Amino acid sequence: MIEWIFPRFCVSCDAPLLPSEKEGACLKCLLELPKTDFWFFPCANEGYYRLAPHAPNLRGVVCGFWYGVGSPLRRWIQAAKYEGQPRLLYAAARHMAALSERYLPLSEIQGILPIPISALRWRKRGYNQAEWAARGFSEGWNIPLLSRHWVRRPSSGSQLGRKQTARWIELEGEFRCVRPLPSVVAVVDDVLTTGATLAAALRSLPASTAAWVLTVGITQRRR
Numbered sequence: 001m002i003e004w005i006f007p008r009f010c011v012s013c014d015a016p017l018l019p020s021e022k023e024g025a026c027l028k029c030l031l032e033l034p035k036t037d038f039w040f041f042p043c044a045n046e047g048y049y050r051l052a053p054h055a056p057n058l059r060g061v062v063c064g065f066w067y068g069v070g071s072p073l074r075r076w077i078q079a080a081k082y083e084g085q086p087r088l089l090y091a092a093a094r095h096m097a098a099l100s101e102r103y104l105p106l107s108e109i110q111g112i113l114p115i116p117i118s119a120l121r122w123r124k125r126g127y128n129q130a131e132w133a134a135r136g137f138s139e140g141w142n143i144p145l146l147s148r149h150w151v152r153r154p155s156s157g158s159q160l161g162r163k164q165t166a167r168w169i170e171l172e173g174e175f176r177c178v179r180p181l182p183s184v185v186a187v188v189d190d191v192l193t194t195g196a197t198l199a200a201a202l203r204s205l206p207a208s209t210a211a212w213v214l215t216v217g218i219t220q221r222r223r
C-alpha cells in the first residue's frame, strides 16, 4: 500500500512545493499539460466519438489532457504505471477537476467508479492507477469513490502487438459489477486510447446505470 503522505518536492520536476501545491506536482508542471478543453463539449469530442457507438447509456466523455508525443503526461502515466509513482495521476486529476467543475453537471453524478485491474495485476503493482485518478475527482468534487463495486478477471496478456479486433472480442466478459450502483456514475481510467477497455467496462454496467467517462489523458488519432 502506498502511504498517503504529502510530498515536499514536485514529483515531476523536483522543484520544492509550496504549501498550496499539496497534490504532489507544482503548478508550473500542471500548467504545462496540454488541455483538451473537452469539458466545454462533453458530447461532441474525440473521446465521445470513440466510445459512443459501443457504449449504451453514455452521458458524456471528458478527457483532460492530450497524450501525444512531447506531452509531459506521457511520462507521468509511464511513472504511474511502471515506476510505482501514481501520485502524478492524482495531481493531474485534481487539476482537471478544478478546470472542469463549472462546466459539468456534477450534481447528477452519484459515485466515481475507477476501472478495476485484475487481482493478479494489483498484487504485482500494489495499486490501481485508475483509482488514484478517481480519487483526484472524488476529492476535488466531493463525490463518493466507489472502489469495491467492480471486478476484473485476469487479462489473457498484454494488448501490445495484438490485432485490434481480437482485443475487442477478448475483452467481452472481463468486467463484472459486484455491488449495486447508483443511477449515474462517472467511470474513470488513466488514458483513453482505442476505447476497447472502456467500452467493455461500460457494457458490463447494469442497464439502470448511466455513465460519464473521465480520463486524465487521451491519445491523438494517427494521421
Ligand SMILES: [Zn+2]
Pocket: 010, 011, 012, 013, 014, 015, 025, 026, 027, 028, 029, 030
Ligand atoms: Zn514541477
